[in-house]
Amino acid sequence: MFDIQKIRAQFPILSETVNGKPLVYFDNGATSQKPQVVxxxxxxxxxxxxxxxxxxxxxxxxxxxxxxxxxxxxxxxxxxxxxxxxxxxxxxxxxxxxxxxxxxxxxxxxxxxxxxxxxxxxxxxxxxxxxxxxxxxxxxxxxxxxxxxxxxxxxxxxxxxxxxxxxxxxxxxxxxxxxxxxxxxxxxxxxxxxxxxxxxxxxxxxxxxxxxxxxxxxxxxxxxxxxxxxxxxxxxxxxxxxxxxxxxxxxxxxxxxxxxxxxxxxxxxxxxxxxxxxxxxxxxxxxxxxxxEVGFDNIAKHEHELLEYGTKRLQEIEGVTIYGPTDLSKKASVISFNIENIHPYDIGTIIDRQGIAVRTGHHCAQPIMDFFKIPGTIRASFAFYNTKEEIDIFVEAVKKAKMMLS
CATH class of the missing domain: 3.40.640.10 (Type I PLP-dependent aspartate aminotransferase-like (Major domain))
Structure with missing residues (x-):
């Protein structure tokens, strides 16, 4: 059984608060969090x-x-x-x-x-x-x-x-x-x-x-x-x-x-x-x-559900551009995106005040950004300990940030 709450309970940092808000950690592409056993x-x-x-x-x-x-x-x-x-x-x-x-x-x-x-x-x-x-x-x-x-x-x-x-x-x-x-x-x-x-x-x-x-x-x-x-x-x-x-x-x-x-x-x-x-x-x-022990089949299934859900929710936002394959079977649980006329750094800074950790910038992949003729992207990278509820918090924070910056 894949019990997400039991899994999350093994990661001490996931119960921390950042800027007075519960941590939503979507920077797993940079580094993952560590379970207590490690x-x-x-x-x-x-x-x-x-x-x-x-x-x-x-x-x-x-x-x-x-x-x-x-x-x-x-x-x-x-x-x-x-x-x-x-x-x-x-x-x-x-x-x-x-x-x-x-x-x-x-x-x-x-x-x-x-x-x-x-x-x-x-x-x-x-x-x-x-x-x-x-x-x-x-x-x-x-x-x-x-x-x-x-x-x-x-x-x-x-x-x-x-x-x-x-x-x-x-x-x-x-x-x-x-x-x-x-x-x-x-x-x-x-x-x-x-x-x-x-x-x-x-x-x-x-x-x-x-x-x-x-x-x-x-x-x-x-x-x-x-x-x-x-x-x-x-x-x-x-x-x-x-x-x-x-x-x-x-x-x-x-x-x-x-x-x-x-x-x-x-x-x-x-x-x-x-x-x-x-x-x-x-x-x-x-x-x-x-x-x-968690199981890579379980990891793949859960993360793909997060990818599908997160992609759908972000597409609700007018002016959003998601980069990478449109066929989600050819993607890992990463959503790299921008919002029209808003710098990715500004979005990342504002949602950080809500306790949400994402990566902004060129992600040490400047040739990709040059190809798309953009300064960088907002990257939300999900792990098997993340949840759809966290994605909802994230998307609502991005919507608010867009309103503030538009």
Missing amino acids: IDSIVNYYSKYNANIHRGVHTLSQIATDAYEEARLKIQKHFNAKHNYEIILTSGTTESINLVANGFASLLQKGDEIIVSALEHHSNIVPWQMLCEHTGAILKVIPMSIHGELIMEEYDKLVSDKTKLVFCNHISNALGTLNPIEEIITKAHAVGAAVLIDGAQSCPHIKPDVQALDVDFYVTSAHKMCGPTGVGMLYGKEEWLRKLPPYKGGGEMIATVTFEKTTYADLPHKFEAGTPNICGGIAFGTAIDFMN
């Missing part, structure tokens, strides 16, 4: 077995090491990676992408081509631009339509035997577009190119199977899926992780060190230099357990 996991680590891992022979170190590696196994199982050492724990999606980009700097040559989509977050654009500047590779872009969907016929024209890498988000953070990554992966592999999928916005909503996708790299952040900030994951196929050089040098990622030569540790430690975010990694595993 908070307890962090407190429990620091209270009972705080120690560095993989190094100590003492009891606390062994307990901490076992808990951290158990979390890696949970992540492996959740994403259906073939091996636990294909799961690299990082500081988040951005570091995961940069790790791969840095590694390919030694594999690409001048004139090689890499492809990115027009729907990307800056973190899946800038590292590849830097890679092209370093190697002389050429960056090409899959264009988007007015409905915020990739034009796959143009992708077909871009892919060639010069293509070495393709990058695409699973779901757009700015528009909620669910991208056809299976088709993207298949066509890239047909020319021998590797594929990295940015799953930061998809993992809160769906449960990717990296083996079924046959993806080469898949990245995400814990804080988008009820876990803590400062920790994330890079999944990489073993064959690729063995080809890539280490991203950072330091302790833990070495086998032997002399002043003449250093040899590197085996996977996954080759890419995990230094003391990691230990409690973050452990809590990441706890968050995955929690979300699986």
Whole structure:
């Protein structure tokens, strides 16, 4: 049974007030809220077995090491990676992408081509631009339509035997577009190119199977899926992780060190230099357990109902423009919109006084905003702990804000 009130009761922050009003939190695309079990996991680590891992022979170190590696196994199982050492724990999606980009700097040559989509977050654009500047590779872009969907016929024209890498988000953070990554992966592999999928916005909503996708790299952040900030994951196929050089040098990622030569540790430690975010990694595993207990089928059903209801309610407002796919089966629970002749920042500021948290601006996706020739949007991003009643409060607040600003 999906009992929304029992679920909400597990999130302490949802009972807080903001500006004297009950919190309505619709900024889940930026970060999700944390259930008590995840908070307890962090407190429990620091209270009972705080120690560095993989190094100590003492009891606390062994307990901490076992808990951290158990979390890696949970992540492996959740994403259906073939091996636990294909799961690299990082500081988040951005570091995961940069790790791969840095590694390919030694594999690409001048004139090689890499492809990115027009729907990307800056973190899946800038590292590849830097890679092209370093190697002389050429960056090409899959264009988007007015409905915020990739034009796959143009992708077909871009892919060639010069293509070495393709990058695409699973779901757009700015528009909620669910991208056809299976088709993207298949066509890239047909020319021998590797594929990295940015799953930061998809993992809160769906449960990717990296083996079924046959993806080469898949990245995400814990804080988008009820876990803590400062920790994330890079999944990489073993064959690729063995080809890539280490991203950072330091302790833990070495086998032997002399002043003449250093040899590197085996996977996954080759890419995990230094003391990691230990409690973050452990809590990441706890968050995955929690979300699986809620059930991703339940999450998808409830969030789609919120998306349909929220879209219908917002369309009541004269002058509203909603960006992204009109077919809601191709969207996650994100509504990115504007109201005619009103700046999105002004709407966001006014409804904040009513305790409503949304994101306004370009959402670190400036090329999308440039495409639509707008300064930004108001983005309401729903999670499985949100309700239709909260949407009603939100819509009425937007209506009042419009009256004030018109």
